[in-house]
Amino acid sequence: MTDLLFRLLLTAASGALDLWVGIPVGFALGLPAVLVWAAAVSGNLGVAMLAFFAGSWLRRWIQGNRWLAKRRRRVEHAMKRYGVPGVALQAPLLTGTPTAIVVALALGAPVRSLLRWMIPSVVLWGAVFTGAAALGVSFLWD
Template identity: 30%
Template sequence: MTSFIAYVVVFLLAATPFFEMIAVIPLGVAAGLNVVPVTILALLGNVVTVLLVILLINQIQAWLTRRREAKGKEPSLKRQNRAKRVWKRFGLPGLAVIGPLFIGSHLAALMGMSFGGTKKQMTKWMLGSLTLWCVVTAVASYIGIDLLFTYTDREGFLVDLLEG
């Protein structure tokens, strides 16, 4: 039952904006969970909430505007300007592929929709991008953890380094 809860936590953390699957997969693998279910659950968690952002874009933008006006704040321009530069240079595919790494997948989807991407285009590119990043992160995490800790007969890189 404990491992079931751990996998549920992986799903929920991956679904959380700004935590993202790129952080969850290495944590899950380092915690000793199986890399395949961690990767699948992290992808599903992230995809579910990104699809919600895409589907509910109009309501989210209205809520953000009301919230900003109530607080009397101006929108944060740093991330928005970074996303605009990527959009101008690489278009929707570039924002969808690069966005999850630098500004987060949820914000990339929100900004892609705000800059003129259609729901269909954004969904297609974000699903491809998130799948790509999940696979890359899973492979890197698995190889990295294998190098750092002992999962085979040999001692890992970290053990060798610490024992000098």
């Protein structure tokens, strides 16, 4: 039981970094696909909530960080072209959820609207990435 809990927490912590990190870690730890998805998405949404609450501090840090300039430009482009739904739907793919949240908030996105779009986006992309990874793992082991 403690081994399972440890693997779930490690997957969630990795998912907090990014879904692209958490999902492979979960599979490498031998977790079933449903648990990989739940843990990675939970970790990613947890850090997304932190980004919402620490938005003003993170906003200043992101605006001054050269390494994040390319990601910031991607979010700005998506925000101008597609609005809040576009930012939310591309976030797990291109920039990472927390970065997209903070930059979108800095660009004036309404918090409720951003939350309303970001949560389903992370859940959906988590399911897609987990399904793709499970399919890849099944090809390796069968």
